[in-house]
Amino acid sequence: xxxxxxxxxKKIHPHKYSLWIAMGSITMMFIGFTSAYVVKRxxxxxxxxxxxxxxxxxxxxxxxxxxxxxxxxxxxKERNMRNYKRLITITAILGVAFAVCQWIGFVQxxxxxxxxxxxxxxxxxxxxxxxHMLHVLGGVVALLVMFAxxxxxxxxxxxxxxxxxxxxxxxxxxxxxxYLLIFLSIAR
Amino acid sequence: xxxEATLHSQQEVMHGAHDHxxxxxxxxxxxxxxxVFSMDHKMIAKQFLIxxxxxxxxxxxxxxxxxxxxxxxxATFPWLESILGHWAKGGRISAEAYYALVTMHGTILVFFVxxxxxxxxxxxxxxxxxxxxxxMASPFMNCLSYWFFxxxxxxxxxxxxxxxxxxxxxxxxxxxxxxxxxxSIGSKIGVDLWLTSMALFVVSQLLGGLNYISTxxxxxxxxxxxxxxxxxxxxxxxxxxxxxxxxxxxxxxxxLLLMDRHAGTSFYLSDxxxxxxxxxxxxxxxILYQHLFWFLGHPEVYIIILPAMGMVSxxxxxxxxxxxxxxxxxxxxxxxxxxLAFLVxxxxxxxxxxxxxxxxxxxxxxxxxxxxxxxxxxxxxxTIWKGNIHFTPASLFSIGFVSTFISGGLTGIWLGNSxxxxxxxxxxxxxxxxxxxxxxxxxxxMFAGIYHWFPKMYGRFMNNTLGYIHFWVTLVGAYLIxxxxxxxxxxxxxxxxxxxxxxxxxxxFGPLNYFISIVVIIVFxxxxxxxxxxxxxIFKGRKMTTMNPxxxxxxxxxxxxxxxxxxxxxxxxxxxxxxxxxSKDGRDFIPQTEPIGPNEATH
Numbered sequence: 127x128x129x130x131x132x133x134x135x136k137k138i139h140p141h142k143y144s145l146w147i148a149m150g151s152i153t154m155m156f157i158g159f160t161s162a163y164v165v166k167r168x169x170x171x172x173x174x175x176x177x178x179x180x181x182x183x184x185x186x187x188x189x190x191x192x193x194x195x196x197x198x199x200x201x202x203k204e205r206n207m208r209n210y211k212r213l214i215t216i217t218a219i220l221g222v223a224f225a226v227c228q229w230i231g232f233v234q235x236x237x238x239x240x241x242x243x244x245x246x247x248x249x250x251x252x253x254x255x256x257x258h259m260l261h262v263l264g265g266v267v268a269l270l271v272m273f274a275x276x277x278x279x280x281x282x283x284x285x286x287x288x289x290x291x292x293x294x295x296x297x298x299x300x301x302x303x304x305y306l307l308i309f310l311s312i313a314r
Numbered sequence: 315x316x317x318e319a320t321l322h323s324q325q326e327v328m329h330g331a332h333d334h335x336x337x338x339x340x341x342x343x344x345x346x347x348x349x350v351f352s353m354d355h356k357m358i359a360k361q362f363l364i365x366x367x368x369x370x371x372x373x374x375x376x377x378x379x380x381x382x383x384x385x386x387x388x389a390t391f392p393w394l395e396s397i398l399g400h401w402a403k404g405g406r407i408s409a410e411a412y413y414a415l416v417t418m419h420g421t422i423l424v425f426f427v428x429x430x431x432x433x434x435x436x437x438x439x440x441x442x443x444x445x446x447x448x449x450m451a452s453p454f455m456n457c458l459s460y461w462f463f464x465x466x467x468x469x470x471x472x473x474x475x476x477x478x479x480x481x482x483x484x485x486x487x488x489x490x491x492x493x494x495x496x497x498s499i500g501s502k503i504g505v506d507l508w509l510t511s512m513a514l515f516v517v518s519q520l521l522g523g524l525n526y527i528s529t530x531x532x533x534x535x536x537x538x539x540x541x542x543x544x545x546x547x548x549x550x551x552x553x554x555x556x557x558x559x560x561x562x563x564x565x566x567x568x569x570l571l572l573m574d575r576h577a578g579t580s581f582y583l584s585d586x587x588x589x590x591x592x593x594x595x596x597x598x599x600x601i602l603y604q605h606l607f608w609f610l611g612h613p614e615v616y617i618i619i620l621p622a623m624g625m626v627s628x629x630x631x632x633x634x635x636x637x638x639x640x641x642x643x644x645x646x647x648x649x650x651x652x653x654l655a656f657l658v659x660x661x662x663x664x665x666x667x668x669x670x671x672x673x674x675x676x677x678x679x680x681x682x683x684x685x686x687x688x689x690x691x692x693x694x695x696x697t698i699w700k701g702n703i704h705f706t707p708a709s710l711f712s713i714g715f716v717s718t719f720i721s722g723g724l725t726g727i728w729l730g731n732s733x734x735x736x737x738x739x740x741x742x743x744x745x746x747x748x749x750x751x752x753x754x755x756x757x758x759x760m761f762a763g764i765y766h767w768f769p770k771m772y773g774r775f776m777n778n779t780l781g782y783i784h785f786w787v788t789l790v791g792a793y794l795i796x797x798x799x800x801x802x803x804x805x806x807x808x809x810x811x812x813x814x815x816x817x818x819x820x821x822x823f824g825p826l827n828y829f830i831s832i833v834v835i836i837v838f839x840x841x842x843x844x845x846x847x848x849x850x851x852i853f854k855g856r857k858m859t860t861m862n863p864x865x866x867x868x869x870x871x872x873x874x875x876x877x878x879x880x881x882x883x884x885x886x887x888x889x890x891x892x893x894x895x896x897s898k899d900g901r902d903f904i905p906q907t908e909p910i911g912p913n914e915a916t917h
Contacts, residue, residue, distance in 0.1 A: 140451030143528040147558055151520055155562030158609070162570065162581070162602055171597040243578030246597045250581075253573055257566075 145291050149298045152261065156302065159254050160309055166246055167313060173245040174314040177307075178234040181255075184227035185307060188262070191220035192300045195269075199293045203286055211276050214269050214289075217296070221266040228259045251310065258306060262299050268292045351461075353453035354879040358460050359439035360771060363764070365467060366431020367845060373422035378838050380415045383407045385831020387815045387824075401479065409812045410499050413482035416810065417500070418474065420485025421508070425515055426470070428618040428756045430463050433557075436621055436763050437526045437550040439771065443870035444544050446535025446889060448880045451528040455521045462518035466511045473507035481508035484810065486607055489582035489600050493574040496588050506575065509568050516561045516568075523561075526554035535869070537889035541645075542906070544868050544893040545638060548645050549624025552652040553617050560613040560656070567606030574598070601666055608659035615752050616655045619719075620648065622759020623690060626712040628893075629762045630694055632866045633709035634701025635902060637894035637917065640693045647686030654683050664732040665739050673732040680730035687723055691716060702897075706864075707781030708766035714789045715758040721793075722751025725800065740810070743803025746796045754792045761785075764848070769863055773875045774855030780847040784840055791837035798826050867905050868893045892917055 166172065198213035232252060235241075240248035272292060275283060352358060379398075382391060383406075390405035401411035438456065442449055450456045473480040482500025483491040487508065495502045530551045534543070570581040574595075582603045583595035631638040638644060660668055660676040668676075694716045703709065725747040728734050738744060761784070768776050807820045814820045814827075862871040869889070873881050887907040895904040899914065910916060 138532065140528045140532045143532050144451055144455070144524045147524045147527050148520070151524070151558045151562050154559050155566050158563035158566035158606055159570075162566065162606060165602055165605065166581075166597075166599065169597075169599060242573075243580075246580055249573065249577075249579040253569060253579075257569065 139287050141287055141291055142294070145294055149295070152298075152302070156254070156258070156306070159250070159257070160306075160313075163250050163254070163309075164313065166250070171245075173247050175238075175240060175247065176314075177251070177310060178231035180227050180231045180234065181307060184224050184231070185303065187220055187224045187227060188300050188303055191217050191224065192297050194220065195293045195296045199286070199289055202289050207276060211273065214272055214276070218266050218269040218273070221262055221269070221296075224262055225259050225266075228255055231255070247314075254306060254310070258299070258303060261302070265292070265296050265299055268295065351457060353449070353457045355438045355442050355450050355453065355456060356771070356877070356879075356881075358456055359435050361460050362430060362434035362438060362463070363771075365464065366427050366435060367848065369422050369426040369431065369467065371842070371845065373419050373427060374838055374841060376415045376419040376422070378834055379407065380412055380419070381831040381834045383412055383812065384814075385828045385834075387813050410479065410482065412812045413484075413498075413810075414479045414500055414504070417482045417485055418480050421470070421481075421512075423753065424485060424614065424618070425512070426463075426467065428753070428760070429519065429557075429614070430515070432756060432760045432763075433550065433553050433617065433621045434460075434463065434522060435760075436546070436625060436767070437522065437554065439767060440546050440870065441526055441529050441550055442533070443770070443873065443881060444547050444868050444893075445530060445533065446538055446869050446886045447529055447533040448882070448886070450525045451533060452525055456525050459518050459521035459525070462514050462521065466514035466518060469507050469511035469514065473504050473511065476503050476507070478502040478504060480504040486604075486611065487571070488607075489571060489574065489603050490586055493571060493582055494586070494588065494593075495575065506572075509572055509575075513565060513568060516565045519557050519561050523554040523558040526550055527558065530554075535886045535889055541642070542889055542892045544624075545627040545641070545644055545648075546621075546624040548648055549620045549627075552648050553620045556613040556617050556620070556652055556655055560610040560617075563606055564610035567603055567610075570606075571603065601663070604663050604666060605659070608662045609656070611662065612659040613655040615748070616651055618752055618756045619759075620651070622715060622756045622763075623648070625759050625763040625766070626694065626715045627697075628868070629708045629712045629766050630697050630716075631894050631896060632766075632864050633704045633706060633712070634698040635704070635896045636697055636701040637896055637898075638693065639696040639699075640689070641892065641894065641917075643689050644693055647689045650686040651683060654679060654686075658683065661730055661732070661735075664735045670732065677730060677732050681727065683730075684723070684727060687719075691720055691723075706765065707776070707778060707785055708762045710782070710785045711758045711762035711765065714785065715755050715762065717789070718750050718755045718758060718792065722747060722749075722755060726751060737806070738803060740808055741803035742799040742807050742809055745809050746799035746803060749799075750792070750796050754796070758788075761788075761844070766864070767870075768848075768851065768855075769858045770870055770873075772852050772855070773858050774851055775858065775863070776851040776855060777847050780843055784844045784847070787840040788837060791833050791840070794833045795830050795837065798830060802826065862905075865903050867891075867895055867903050869906055872905065872907060 194213050195217045198210050198217060201207075201210040201213060232255075235248060235251065240251075242249055242252045269292060272289060275288070348354075349357065352361070379394070382389075382394070391402075392405040394402040394407060395405050398407070398411060401408055401414075407415070438450070441447070470480075478499050480500070481487065481492065481504040482498065483505070487505070491497050491501055492505050493501075495505075530543075530547055534540075570579075573579040574582050578594075580595040580598040582600050583593065583598040584600075586593045586595060627638055627644060658676060658680045660672070661680045664673055664676075694712075698713070725743070729738055729744060729747055765776055765781055768774070802820070802823050805820070805823075807814070807823060811817075814823070858875050861873070861875060864871070869887065872887055874883060877883075889906045890909045891904065891906055893906055895906075895917070896902070898904060
């Protein structure tokens with residue numbers, strides 16, 4: 127009987143499970159984009175160019191934010207709520223900073239004569255990076271919800287599931303960005 | 315002890331922030347939380363079903379309108395002008411209106427009725443009830459899923475009323491027709507609304523699909539191993555997997571299309587002239603869209619048919635009082651179909667200039683689907699073979715499903731061959747094929763499900779006599795409508811044309827088209843009879859007096875007649891056996907909750 131109870135507890139929480147499936151689904155969407163990119167690239171008139179350098183800075187920013195959300199989760203589990211709040215705030219700010227970097231990247235692209243309605247290879251960068259940026263901003267919104275929850279005085283939550291879900295998602299968009307950066311750098 | 319743990323973990327999921335462990339539901343149910351923004355999977359199922367029924371009436375009515383044009387090309391119907399206004403000047407549908415009608419008919423039936431209305435309804439209703447869960451993994455996401463669908467419905471509905479009309483480039487929305495507002499009157503704001511609506515629809519499907527998968531994998535009651543699940547659950551599971559993996563790719567395709575429309579990009583556009591003027595777009599490929607579209611588009615047909623297959627399996631076993639034949643073969647073939655679904659999309663594109671060598675592989679993979687399909691058909695027939703068949707409307711529709719699935723599936727073998735497809739593509743043969751195998755069959759599965767689980771939904775029965783009339787007219791009507799179209803298609807009659815009268819080769823089909831249109835009107839009227847039966851029975855149908863009217867083994871019939879949110883008033887029952895112990899050891903049926911006897915062999 128006891129082993130049975132343990133077995134039930136070991137089961138992954140349904141919300142976390144849903145998140146994993148959602149990540150699979152988002153991955154499929156980017157597979158859609160990148161395979162469209164590969165198909166287009168093999169056709170005539172493909173213009174190759176270098177990615178804006180600021181994308182490397184944004185990579186550093188998102189890697190750092192992965193670290194801060196990881197620490198936030200740790201602090202939450204240790205019930206250091208002050209540090210926890212501070213860390214998720216920093217993570218959210220880093221998320222916005224990432225989006226700003228990407229936006230600057232778009233402006234730089236445009237300034238070197240590669241606007242959105244320019245060559246297809248540039249259009250792809252705007253769309254793929256833009257859609258990824260929206261996913262990061264979605265994560266920022268989730269963090270804001272966490273933040274509001276942490277400041278609630280009437281109801282206190284002790285379940286780590288929401289922050290775990292948010293952290294996993296955050297690492298996911300991070301890894302997704304690394305993949306996209308490598309993909310876009312190699313397949314030019 | 316162990317049961318308690320399961321209960322509590324599920325209770326926590328169900329109530330989210332609330333922190334109490336009572337088994338009864340303690341929400342204060344007001345009208346809004348009970349009927350509108352409900353988080354009860356049973357109510358959400360009803361919402362999906364009724365929205366689907368409304369869409370089905372609209373979509374089918376559109377088909378009646380364009381069949382009037384095809385069947386009576388020279389006649390005028392003054393009443394058409396009073397409902398369609400300038401789209402039917404003088405009582406004759408204009409060409410633009412015709413294209414809008416066929417486009418909307420396809421979109422509505424494929425996505426809003428047979429995807430949301432079918433898997434949305436029955437996945438929601440049956441997954442928690444049949445696996446033994448109090449609700450979905452995330453009831454809130456489930457509620458969101460419905461309301462995203464509702465929003466998508468509103469946007470699509472709005473597009474019917476804009477000045478330039480709804481999207482009219484065909485339900486597949488191929489560029490460049492759909493990418494350039496100047497290309498046709500139906501390419502203007504109608505397409506923007508179409509794309510917006512479909513994006514919302516994809517979100518709805520993803521939210522729903524995530525929930526279905528994690529509920530099935532995570533929230534089964536004690537003893538409900540995967541192989542003890544009814545086949546309905548397996549089919550909903552594979553349907554959700556297909557949806558979750560293929561809808562996002564469609565969304566990427568739509569995003570690129572939207573960029574082409576509004577941001578001046580050239581993903582799909584190259585070397586285009588409109589009214590003699592060359593466009594600046596350079597370097598795009600319209601075929602790219604077709605790849606992205608059909609990568610969803612083909613799994614989509616299985617998203618439509620798999621839930622029907624699952625429900626038919628269940629209904630046939632219950633109504634022939636026999637275990638399903640070849641349970642594991644059924645699961646295996648669902649799995650095989652699910653895998654193959656992703657590998658055959660290019661058979662929609664044999665004539666787009668696809669490399670014939672590559673085409674050969676797609677032919678092979680396409681024809682391979684015949685194997686799992688044939689296994690399923692064989693198993694359905696052997697399930698009812700020598701059974702003690704109860705001919706309820708539900709079981710008749712299930713048998714009808716097997717019939718249409720065979721006759722429609724066989725023509726799929728023709729179309730799957732790239733060489734024959736050169737002659738048959740874009741003819742009425744294709745129309746006949748997919749309407750029988752996907753449209754009619756999925757509807758039959760859906761009707762079987764509605765008649766069978768109506769008592770579970772509303773605590774009352776639907777009227778049987780009306781059900782029998784509904785079945786026979788629909789079965790005979792469906793064959794009379796679509797069978798002749800095979801001949802038209804073999805003669806080369808192309809689809810999507812507004813008027814064939816001035817086309818000498820197809821003049822001979824005038825009377826046949828007239829005949830088809832008459833049958834369409836009769837069948838449509840019969841569906842209205844079903845709708846009447848449905849709504850009348852909700853309020854006035856014969857009341858259910860026992861919990862298990864069909865004497866079925868599965869868990870949903872162990873819940874009270876009007877189950878509250880949480881489904882079981884006490885503990886969730888434990889499961890000891892598979893769902894198909896019918897006519898075993900001299901007993902008519904043995905519920906899944908009954909422990910295996912000391913001298914009893916498991917299946």
